[in-house]
Amino acid sequence: MASATRLPMKSIALTTALVLSFGASRMNVRNLITTTFTGPGRYSRIAALAIILANLKNVPFAWHVSILFLPALL
Secondary structure (H helix, E strand, C coil): CHHHHHCCHHHHHHHHHHHHHHHHHCCCHHHHHHHHHCCCCHHHHHHHHHHHHHCHHHCCCHHHHHHHHHHHHC
């Protein structure tokens, strides 16, 4: 575990942010929403989305979102 303390966390976070932002910029959001809510299997995708939203605390890294937006909701 001592080797884990020497990881370059800033460069890992920056690289991850760059990769995620590049990927998000290449997505066609309108097409993604249309294919999610239409076509074969739409009921199972909608049910899965509802379960994920109902169990938001169990989704990895979701607590970051709830901590950031909790003061705005109060």
